[in-house]
Amino acid sequence: xxxxxxxxxxxxxxxxxxxxxxxxxxxxxxxxxxxxxxxxxxxxxxxxxxxxxxxxxxxxxxxxxxxxxxxxxxxxxxxxxxxxxxxxxxxxxxxxxxxxxxxxxxxxxxxxxxxxxxxxxxxxxxxxxxxxxxxxxxxxxxxxxxxxxxxxxxxxxxxxxxxxxxxxxxxxxxxxxxxxxxxxxxxxxxxxxxxxxxxxxxxxxxxxxxxxxxxxxxxxxxxxxxxxxxxxxxxxxxxxxxxxxxxxxxxxxxxxxxxxxxxxxxxxxxxxxxxxxxxxxxxxxxxxxxxxxxxxxxxxxxxxxxxxxxxxxxxxxxxxxxxxxxxxxxxxxxxxxxxxxxxxxxxxxxxxxxxxxxxxxxxxxxx
Numbered sequence: 515x516x517x518x519x520x521x522x523x524x525x526x527x528x529x530x531x532x533x534x535x536x537x538x539x540x541x542x543x544x545x546x547x548x549x550x551x552x553x554x555x556x557x558x559x560x561x562x563x564x565x566x567x568x569x570x571x572x573x574x575x576x577x578x579x580x581x582x583x584x585x586x587x588x589x590x591x592x593x594x595x596x597x598x599x600x601x602x603x604x605x606x607x608x609x610x611x612x613x614x615x616x617x618x619x620x621x622x623x624x625x626x627x628x629x630x631x632x633x634x635x636x637x638x639x640x641x642x643x644x645x646x647x648x649x650x651x652x653x654x655x656x657x658x659x660x661x662x663x664x665x666x667x668x669x670x671x672x673x674x675x676x677x678x679x680x681x682x683x684x685x686x687x688x689x690x691x692x693x694x695x696x697x698x699x700x701x702x703x704x705x706x707x708x709x710x711x712x713x714x715x716x717x718x719x720x721x722x723x724x725x726x727x728x729x730x731x732x733x734x735x736x737x738x739x740x741x742x743x744x745x746x747x748x749x750x751x752x753x754x755x756x757x758x759x760x761x762x763x764x765x766x767x768x769x770x771x772x773x774x775x776x777x778x779x780x781x782x783x784x785x786x787x788x789x790x791x792x793x794x795x796x797x798x799x800x801x802x803x804x805x806x807x808x809x810x811x812x813x814x815x816x817x818x819x820x821x822x823x824x825x826x827x828x829x830x831x832x833x834x835x836x837x838x839x840x841x842x843x844x845x846x847x848x849x850x851x852x853x854x855x856x857x858x859x860x861x862x863x864x865x866x867x868x869x870x871x872x873x874x875x876x877x878x879x880x881x
Contacts, residue, residue: 519870525849526862529817530833531589531842532794533824536680536713536741536778538786539593540564540605543575546785553685553750557657559785565601572608579782580616583792584871587844587861590621592680592828594652597628597643598636606643619871623828625652625680631667632658644675650711651675654682661693669700678709678829685714687751687761689721695729698736707737711827713778715740715763716751726764730771739774739827742819744800746780746787765805769815776824777801777816794820798855813855841868847876 544567546559583591595609596602606626613622626643629636630653644651651672655661665681672679683694694715701710712733718726733740742763751761768775777797782790802808802816825833832839843865846854853859863873 521863523845527846527848527851527854527859528835529587529844529846529854530821530825530835530839531844531864531866532587532820533776533828533830533833534583534588534591534779534792534794534820535711535776535824535827536743536780537579537591537593537792538595538781538784539576539579539591539609540572540595541784541786542579542782544784545788548785548788550753551749552753553786556750556785560596561598563785564596569604569608572605573612576609576612577615579792580612580620580622584619584864585861585874586791586793586795587846587864588620588792588794589842589844589864589866590623590825590828590830590833592623592625592650594625594627594680594682595643595648597626597639597648598632600635600639600642602628602639603642603646606646606648610647618869619866621828621830623650624648625650627652627654627682629653629658629664629667630671631660631664637667640671641675644671644677649677650680651677652680652682654685655693656682656684656686656691661691662696665693665697665700669704669706672706673704678711679706680711680713683712683715684717685747685750686717687720687755687759688717691717692721692725692729694718694738695732698729698732698738701736701738708739710736711739711741713741713780714743714747716747716761718763719759719761723767726767727771730767730773733768734771734773737774739776740768741827742775742777742801742805743780744777744804745790745797748800748804749787749789760804762804765801766807774823774826775819776827777819778824793858795854795858799858802855810852813852817852817855842866
Protein backbone atom coordinates (compact mmCIF):
# COMPACT_ATOMS: atom_id res chain seq x y z
CA UNK A 515 0.00 0.00 0.00
CA UNK A 516 1.11 3.55 -0.62
CA UNK A 517 2.55 5.36 2.39
CA UNK A 518 0.35 7.94 4.06
CA UNK A 519 3.43 10.03 4.72
CA UNK A 520 6.86 10.01 3.13
CA UNK A 521 10.12 11.27 4.60
CA UNK A 522 13.31 11.48 2.56
CA UNK A 523 16.05 10.59 5.03
CA UNK A 524 18.81 11.51 2.58
CA UNK A 525 20.80 8.38 3.37
CA UNK A 526 20.50 8.54 7.15
CA UNK A 527 20.81 5.32 9.13
CA UNK A 528 17.72 3.39 10.19
CA UNK A 529 18.13 0.65 12.81
CA UNK A 530 15.78 -1.85 14.40
CA UNK A 531 14.37 -0.30 17.55
CA UNK A 532 16.80 -0.33 20.45
CA UNK A 533 16.10 -2.96 23.12
CA UNK A 534 17.08 -2.28 26.75
CA UNK A 535 17.28 -5.74 28.31
CA UNK A 536 18.02 -4.83 31.95
CA UNK A 537 16.72 -1.74 33.75
CA UNK A 538 15.26 -0.73 37.13
CA UNK A 539 12.31 1.54 36.42
CA UNK A 540 11.17 1.60 40.04
CA UNK A 541 14.49 3.16 41.12
CA UNK A 542 15.22 5.58 38.25
CA UNK A 543 15.42 9.32 38.91
CA UNK A 544 15.53 8.85 42.68
CA UNK A 545 19.07 10.12 43.34
CA UNK A 546 20.45 9.49 46.82
CA UNK A 547 24.17 10.20 47.37
CA UNK A 548 26.14 6.98 47.81
CA UNK A 549 29.23 8.07 49.73
CA UNK A 550 31.20 4.84 49.35
CA UNK A 551 29.98 4.15 45.82
CA UNK A 552 29.55 0.48 46.70
CA UNK A 553 26.75 -1.94 45.90
CA UNK A 554 26.06 -2.68 49.57
CA UNK A 555 25.63 0.99 50.50
CA UNK A 556 23.38 1.47 47.48
CA UNK A 557 21.17 -1.42 48.64
CA UNK A 558 21.01 -0.05 52.19
CA UNK A 559 20.16 3.46 50.97
CA UNK A 560 17.43 2.18 48.68
CA UNK A 561 15.82 0.07 51.38
CA UNK A 562 15.94 2.98 53.84
CA UNK A 563 14.37 5.52 51.49
CA UNK A 564 12.03 3.71 49.10
CA UNK A 565 9.19 3.59 51.61
CA UNK A 566 8.88 7.37 51.54
CA UNK A 567 7.83 7.36 47.89
CA UNK A 568 4.14 7.60 47.09
CA UNK A 569 2.43 5.93 44.14
CA UNK A 570 2.34 9.36 42.49
CA UNK A 571 6.11 9.76 42.97
CA UNK A 572 6.74 6.36 41.41
CA UNK A 573 4.37 6.99 38.52
CA UNK A 574 6.06 10.31 37.74
CA UNK A 575 9.57 8.89 37.56
CA UNK A 576 8.55 5.74 35.66
CA UNK A 577 6.82 7.87 33.03
CA UNK A 578 9.88 10.10 32.84
CA UNK A 579 12.09 7.06 32.32
CA UNK A 580 9.90 5.57 29.59
CA UNK A 581 9.54 8.85 27.71
CA UNK A 582 13.30 9.38 27.85
CA UNK A 583 13.90 5.84 26.61
CA UNK A 584 11.45 6.19 23.72
CA UNK A 585 12.95 9.53 22.70
CA UNK A 586 16.33 7.78 22.58
CA UNK A 587 15.03 5.10 20.22
CA UNK A 588 14.10 2.31 22.63
CA UNK A 589 11.09 0.29 21.51
CA UNK A 590 11.35 -2.61 23.98
CA UNK A 591 12.59 -2.94 27.53
CA UNK A 592 12.88 -5.40 30.39
CA UNK A 593 12.81 -3.95 33.89
CA UNK A 594 13.42 -5.55 37.25
CA UNK A 595 11.01 -4.43 39.99
CA UNK A 596 11.88 -4.90 43.67
CA UNK A 597 9.48 -7.22 45.47
CA UNK A 598 11.21 -7.89 48.77
CA UNK A 599 8.30 -7.04 51.10
CA UNK A 600 4.53 -6.77 50.95
CA UNK A 601 4.76 -2.97 50.72
CA UNK A 602 6.48 -3.31 47.34
CA UNK A 603 3.28 -4.60 45.75
CA UNK A 604 1.94 -1.03 45.51
CA UNK A 605 4.92 -0.25 43.28
CA UNK A 606 4.19 -3.35 41.20
CA UNK A 607 0.59 -2.23 40.68
CA UNK A 608 1.72 1.28 39.73
CA UNK A 609 4.27 0.05 37.17
CA UNK A 610 1.76 -2.38 35.68
CA UNK A 611 -0.74 0.46 35.21
CA UNK A 612 1.87 2.60 33.47
CA UNK A 613 2.85 -0.32 31.25
CA UNK A 614 -0.75 -0.33 30.05
CA UNK A 615 -0.53 3.43 29.35
CA UNK A 616 2.52 2.88 27.15
CA UNK A 617 1.43 -0.38 25.52
CA UNK A 618 1.33 1.14 22.01
CA UNK A 619 4.68 2.89 22.44
CA UNK A 620 6.97 0.31 24.02
CA UNK A 621 7.04 -3.43 24.76
CA UNK A 622 7.76 -3.72 28.49
CA UNK A 623 8.64 -6.97 30.23
CA UNK A 624 8.75 -6.92 34.04
CA UNK A 625 10.85 -9.11 36.33
CA UNK A 626 9.99 -9.84 39.97
CA UNK A 627 13.28 -9.09 41.73
CA UNK A 628 13.17 -10.62 45.18
CA UNK A 629 14.16 -13.62 47.25
CA UNK A 630 12.23 -16.79 46.36
CA UNK A 631 14.27 -18.69 48.96
CA UNK A 632 13.94 -16.06 51.68
CA UNK A 633 11.53 -15.47 54.54
CA UNK A 634 7.87 -16.39 54.35
CA UNK A 635 6.96 -12.77 53.55
CA UNK A 636 9.60 -12.59 50.81
CA UNK A 637 8.36 -15.81 49.23
CA UNK A 638 4.73 -14.70 49.40
CA UNK A 639 5.56 -11.28 47.95
CA UNK A 640 7.35 -12.86 44.99
CA UNK A 641 4.37 -15.10 44.26
CA UNK A 642 1.91 -12.20 44.64
CA UNK A 643 3.92 -10.02 42.26
CA UNK A 644 3.90 -12.74 39.62
CA UNK A 645 0.17 -13.29 40.15
CA UNK A 646 -0.41 -9.54 39.63
CA UNK A 647 1.20 -9.76 36.20
CA UNK A 648 4.99 -9.60 36.36
CA UNK A 649 6.48 -11.71 33.60
CA UNK A 650 9.68 -13.29 34.88
CA UNK A 651 11.21 -14.71 38.03
CA UNK A 652 14.18 -12.66 39.21
CA UNK A 653 16.61 -12.74 42.08
CA UNK A 654 20.10 -11.91 43.31
CA UNK A 655 21.58 -15.17 44.62
CA UNK A 656 25.03 -13.69 45.36
CA UNK A 657 23.45 -11.46 48.01
CA UNK A 658 22.16 -14.46 49.96
CA UNK A 659 23.88 -16.78 52.44
CA UNK A 660 23.55 -19.77 50.10
CA UNK A 661 23.53 -18.71 46.42
CA UNK A 662 23.02 -22.24 45.09
CA UNK A 663 19.99 -22.79 47.33
CA UNK A 664 18.60 -19.44 46.19
CA UNK A 665 19.02 -20.45 42.54
CA UNK A 666 17.20 -23.69 43.35
CA UNK A 667 14.34 -21.65 44.84
CA UNK A 668 14.22 -19.43 41.75
CA UNK A 669 13.88 -22.46 39.49
CA UNK A 670 11.23 -23.99 41.72
CA UNK A 671 9.17 -20.79 41.50
CA UNK A 672 9.68 -20.59 37.74
CA UNK A 673 8.53 -24.18 37.38
CA UNK A 674 5.47 -23.57 39.58
CA UNK A 675 4.41 -20.46 37.65
CA UNK A 676 5.59 -21.32 34.14
CA UNK A 677 7.67 -18.14 34.00
CA UNK A 678 11.16 -17.73 32.51
CA UNK A 679 14.04 -16.49 34.67
CA UNK A 680 16.24 -13.39 34.64
CA UNK A 681 18.66 -13.31 37.56
CA UNK A 682 21.31 -10.93 38.86
CA UNK A 683 24.33 -13.24 38.87
CA UNK A 684 27.73 -12.77 40.53
CA UNK A 685 27.65 -8.97 40.86
CA UNK A 686 30.83 -9.16 42.89
CA UNK A 687 34.61 -9.08 42.58
CA UNK A 688 34.89 -12.32 44.57
CA UNK A 689 36.47 -14.98 42.30
CA UNK A 690 35.07 -17.70 44.57
CA UNK A 691 31.54 -16.59 43.68
CA UNK A 692 30.88 -18.31 40.35
CA UNK A 693 27.22 -19.20 40.62
CA UNK A 694 26.97 -18.66 36.85
CA UNK A 695 28.39 -22.17 36.45
CA UNK A 696 25.71 -23.62 38.74
CA UNK A 697 23.02 -21.62 36.93
CA UNK A 698 24.08 -23.17 33.62
CA UNK A 699 23.94 -26.68 35.07
CA UNK A 700 20.55 -26.01 36.63
CA UNK A 701 19.20 -24.64 33.35
CA UNK A 702 20.17 -27.80 31.50
CA UNK A 703 18.80 -30.03 34.24
CA UNK A 704 15.40 -28.31 33.99
CA UNK A 705 15.40 -28.25 30.18
CA UNK A 706 15.12 -24.46 30.14
CA UNK A 707 17.75 -23.76 27.50
CA UNK A 708 17.15 -20.32 25.98
CA UNK A 709 14.69 -19.28 28.72
CA UNK A 710 17.18 -18.10 31.34
CA UNK A 711 19.02 -14.77 31.45
CA UNK A 712 21.96 -13.83 33.67
CA UNK A 713 22.84 -10.19 34.26
CA UNK A 714 26.19 -8.77 35.45
CA UNK A 715 28.38 -11.92 35.77
CA UNK A 716 31.18 -9.69 37.09
CA UNK A 717 33.18 -12.29 39.00
CA UNK A 718 34.01 -13.97 35.70
CA UNK A 719 36.40 -11.06 35.11
CA UNK A 720 38.37 -11.98 38.25
CA UNK A 721 39.32 -15.58 37.44
CA UNK A 722 41.96 -17.14 35.20
CA UNK A 723 41.40 -17.81 31.51
CA UNK A 724 41.06 -21.57 31.97
CA UNK A 725 38.22 -21.06 34.45
CA UNK A 726 36.57 -18.54 32.14
CA UNK A 727 36.70 -21.04 29.28
CA UNK A 728 35.29 -23.89 31.36
CA UNK A 729 32.40 -21.82 32.71
CA UNK A 730 31.57 -20.36 29.31
CA UNK A 731 31.50 -23.82 27.74
CA UNK A 732 28.75 -24.66 30.22
CA UNK A 733 26.96 -21.36 29.62
CA UNK A 734 27.00 -21.97 25.87
CA UNK A 735 25.57 -25.48 26.18
CA UNK A 736 22.82 -24.13 28.47
CA UNK A 737 22.02 -21.41 25.90
CA UNK A 738 21.97 -18.77 28.62
CA UNK A 739 21.42 -15.17 27.59
CA UNK A 740 23.92 -12.85 29.28
CA UNK A 741 23.63 -9.11 29.88
CA UNK A 742 26.59 -6.84 30.48
CA UNK A 743 25.93 -3.61 32.37
CA UNK A 744 29.01 -1.46 31.88
CA UNK A 745 27.89 1.84 33.39
CA UNK A 746 26.73 0.48 36.73
CA UNK A 747 29.51 -2.08 37.06
CA UNK A 748 32.20 0.50 36.37
CA UNK A 749 30.66 2.59 39.15
CA UNK A 750 30.11 -0.13 41.76
CA UNK A 751 32.86 -2.71 41.21
CA UNK A 752 36.51 -2.49 42.25
CA UNK A 753 36.16 0.15 44.96
CA UNK A 754 38.53 -1.63 47.37
CA UNK A 755 40.89 -3.41 44.96
CA UNK A 756 44.34 -2.36 43.71
CA UNK A 757 45.09 -2.05 40.87
CA UNK A 758 41.53 -0.91 40.17
CA UNK A 759 39.80 -3.39 37.81
CA UNK A 760 37.20 -2.63 35.18
CA UNK A 761 34.72 -4.95 36.84
CA UNK A 762 32.77 -5.79 33.69
CA UNK A 763 32.16 -9.35 32.51
CA UNK A 764 34.63 -10.53 29.79
CA UNK A 765 32.51 -9.71 26.75
CA UNK A 766 35.12 -10.73 24.16
CA UNK A 767 35.46 -14.23 25.57
CA UNK A 768 31.69 -14.58 25.80
CA UNK A 769 31.25 -13.60 22.16
CA UNK A 770 34.02 -16.00 21.13
CA UNK A 771 32.02 -18.84 22.70
CA UNK A 772 29.00 -18.01 20.56
CA UNK A 773 26.92 -16.98 23.58
CA UNK A 774 24.15 -14.45 23.16
CA UNK A 775 25.10 -11.33 25.12
CA UNK A 776 23.58 -7.88 25.10
CA UNK A 777 24.35 -4.57 26.81
CA UNK A 778 21.84 -2.59 28.84
CA UNK A 779 21.32 0.54 30.93
CA UNK A 780 20.82 -0.99 34.39
CA UNK A 781 20.33 1.73 37.04
CA UNK A 782 19.78 5.37 36.06
CA UNK A 783 20.11 8.29 38.50
CA UNK A 784 19.64 6.39 41.74
CA UNK A 785 21.80 5.21 44.68
CA UNK A 786 23.38 2.54 42.48
CA UNK A 787 24.41 4.84 39.63
CA UNK A 788 24.38 8.65 39.42
CA UNK A 789 24.74 8.48 35.63
CA UNK A 790 22.63 7.48 32.64
CA UNK A 791 19.72 8.62 30.49
CA UNK A 792 18.41 5.44 28.83
CA UNK A 793 20.67 6.03 25.83
CA UNK A 794 21.62 2.58 24.57
CA UNK A 795 23.96 3.94 21.92
CA UNK A 796 25.93 5.57 24.72
CA UNK A 797 25.91 2.22 26.53
CA UNK A 798 27.12 0.54 23.32
CA UNK A 799 29.92 3.09 23.03
CA UNK A 800 30.94 2.45 26.64
CA UNK A 801 30.82 -1.32 26.11
CA UNK A 802 33.09 -1.06 23.09
CA UNK A 803 35.58 1.05 25.04
CA UNK A 804 35.72 -1.13 28.14
CA UNK A 805 35.68 -4.50 26.34
CA UNK A 806 38.28 -3.45 23.72
CA UNK A 807 35.79 -4.10 20.92
CA UNK A 808 37.31 -1.64 18.46
CA UNK A 809 37.59 -3.49 15.14
CA UNK A 810 35.02 -2.85 12.42
CA UNK A 811 33.31 -6.22 12.85
CA UNK A 812 33.47 -5.87 16.63
CA UNK A 813 31.78 -2.47 16.58
CA UNK A 814 29.01 -3.94 14.41
CA UNK A 815 28.60 -6.70 16.99
CA UNK A 816 28.30 -4.15 19.79
CA UNK A 817 25.51 -2.46 17.84
CA UNK A 818 23.74 -5.83 17.67
CA UNK A 819 24.10 -6.08 21.46
CA UNK A 820 21.57 -3.25 21.85
CA UNK A 821 19.32 -4.30 18.95
CA UNK A 822 19.03 -7.85 17.60
CA UNK A 823 20.95 -9.69 20.34
CA UNK A 824 18.94 -7.86 23.00
CA UNK A 825 15.74 -8.73 21.12
CA UNK A 826 16.77 -12.39 21.24
CA UNK A 827 17.15 -12.11 25.02
CA UNK A 828 13.60 -10.73 25.28
CA UNK A 829 12.37 -13.39 22.83
CA UNK A 830 11.09 -10.74 20.43
CA UNK A 831 10.53 -12.29 16.99
CA UNK A 832 11.13 -10.52 13.68
CA UNK A 833 13.17 -7.70 15.19
CA UNK A 834 15.09 -6.71 12.08
CA UNK A 835 14.86 -4.46 9.05
CA UNK A 836 13.53 -7.06 6.65
CA UNK A 837 10.29 -7.53 4.75
CA UNK A 838 7.69 -8.96 7.09
CA UNK A 839 9.42 -7.85 10.28
CA UNK A 840 7.76 -5.65 12.89
CA UNK A 841 8.28 -1.98 11.99
CA UNK A 842 10.01 -0.96 15.23
CA UNK A 843 12.64 1.50 14.05
CA UNK A 844 14.93 4.32 15.10
CA UNK A 845 16.32 6.96 12.72
CA UNK A 846 19.79 8.34 13.43
CA UNK A 847 21.31 11.64 12.37
CA UNK A 848 24.22 10.00 10.56
CA UNK A 849 24.83 8.33 7.21
CA UNK A 850 27.46 5.91 8.57
CA UNK A 851 26.08 2.79 10.34
CA UNK A 852 29.08 2.28 12.63
CA UNK A 853 28.78 5.88 13.81
CA UNK A 854 25.78 4.65 15.79
CA UNK A 855 28.37 3.32 18.25
CA UNK A 856 31.44 5.44 17.60
CA UNK A 857 29.86 8.91 17.69
CA UNK A 858 26.49 8.33 19.44
CA UNK A 859 24.46 10.46 16.99
CA UNK A 860 21.15 12.14 17.87
CA UNK A 861 17.96 10.19 17.30
CA UNK A 862 15.67 11.82 14.72
CA UNK A 863 12.62 9.57 15.11
CA UNK A 864 11.26 6.54 16.92
CA UNK A 865 8.78 4.29 15.10
CA UNK A 866 6.67 1.65 16.88
CA UNK A 867 4.75 -0.90 14.78
CA UNK A 868 4.85 1.46 11.83
CA UNK A 869 3.63 4.49 13.78
CA UNK A 870 5.97 7.43 14.27
CA UNK A 871 5.94 8.22 17.99
CA UNK A 872 8.07 11.32 17.82
CA UNK A 873 10.28 13.18 15.42
CA UNK A 874 13.15 15.43 16.44
CA UNK A 875 14.31 18.40 14.40
CA UNK A 876 17.89 19.55 14.86
CA UNK A 877 18.95 23.02 13.84
CA UNK A 878 22.49 24.34 13.95
CA UNK A 879 23.36 27.94 13.20
CA UNK A 880 26.93 29.15 12.87
CA UNK A 881 27.46 32.76 13.89
